[in-house]
Amino acid sequence: MNKKGIIFDLDGTLWDASTQVVPAWNIVLKRHSELDKQITIDDMRGFMGKRIEVIAEIMFPRMDSEKRMKILEECCNEEQIYLRKHGGILYPKLEETLKLLAQNYSIYIVSNCQDGYVQGFLDYHKLWSYFKDIEMSGRTGKCKGENIKIIIERNEINNSVYVGDTNGDLEGAEYAGIPFIYAAYGFGQLDNVKYSINNISDINKIISSIL
Structure with a gap:
């Protein structure tokens, strides 16, 4: 499979x-x-x-x-x-995008945050149903790339991509050996990335060509 x-x-x-x-x-x-x-x-x-x-x-x-x-x-x-x-400010069309993606892909979160932060995001905005698993540096003590690998191995994912907005996210994806999609609307400034989106909903336009 x-x-x-x-x-x-x-x-x-x-x-x-x-x-x-x-x-x-x-x-x-x-x-x-x-x-x-x-x-x-x-x-x-x-x-x-x-x-x-x-x-x-x-x-x-x-x-x-x-x-x-x-x-x-x-x-x-x-x-x-x-x-x-x-709560926080969700990016436009986030839940709509997650709902569409979840029809064909398994969805996860890996963040460099303390334990409880991701859970707070999912609790307040009632988004748990879209995500299969989460991991964070505050729980494992490991870097982002290692946590991405943990998610991949724990969930037996064959083909995956990491979506993030900073150079640290890019490095994490490279460490894990998977493609990276740059969220250009976020906090980082990256150049010369292969895949880039200007809105979270744009991922629907390119994901099938990556996975």
């Missing part, structure tokens, strides 16, 4: 939660008044797609790793509470 899978990134690919996450993180940063730091939407969009350890280093380059990770974990916990109440 030729099992075909479409594996999606989350932030910048399926939704934009940056405007919702910023106030949650700033709540935590206000608790640490000694930092005298707040972040902007542009800051957050620059963080999207990066692992928590990398974001912590960018935000607090002079702080020891244990302390900065503790603060980022607080931010992530506050973020999950906030997103489960408010």
Whole structure:
């Protein structure tokens, strides 16, 4: 049986939660008044797609790793509470596109986020029925490419593609040895990619030529 899978990134690919996450993180940063730091939407969009350890280093380059990770974990916990109440902004025609894709393909999510973040997205927007499996770096401690391979192996997928918006997503697909579709409407800026879409619904126009 030729099992075909479409594996999606989350932030910048399926939704934009940056405007919702910023106030949650700033709540935590206000608790640490000694930092005298707040972040902007542009800051957050620059963080999207990066692992928590990398974001912590960018935000607090002079702080020891244990302390900065503790603060980022607080931010992530506050973020999950906030997103489960408010959700994020789904890209246009997302559910309609997922419904069409699910008729012929198995659909998955792999994200560089903390455990619970993908679940919050699926819970709030009631999208669980479209996805067969999910994985994230916060649960496995592994990079995106390794998590893509985990999804492929665990679900016995024969033919798959990864859809994302950043260079890290491209590198993850290359690591896993599968084609990449660039979500050009997201947060990243990529050139010279073989497959590109300007809206999530555009995937329906090209997916059959890839899988």
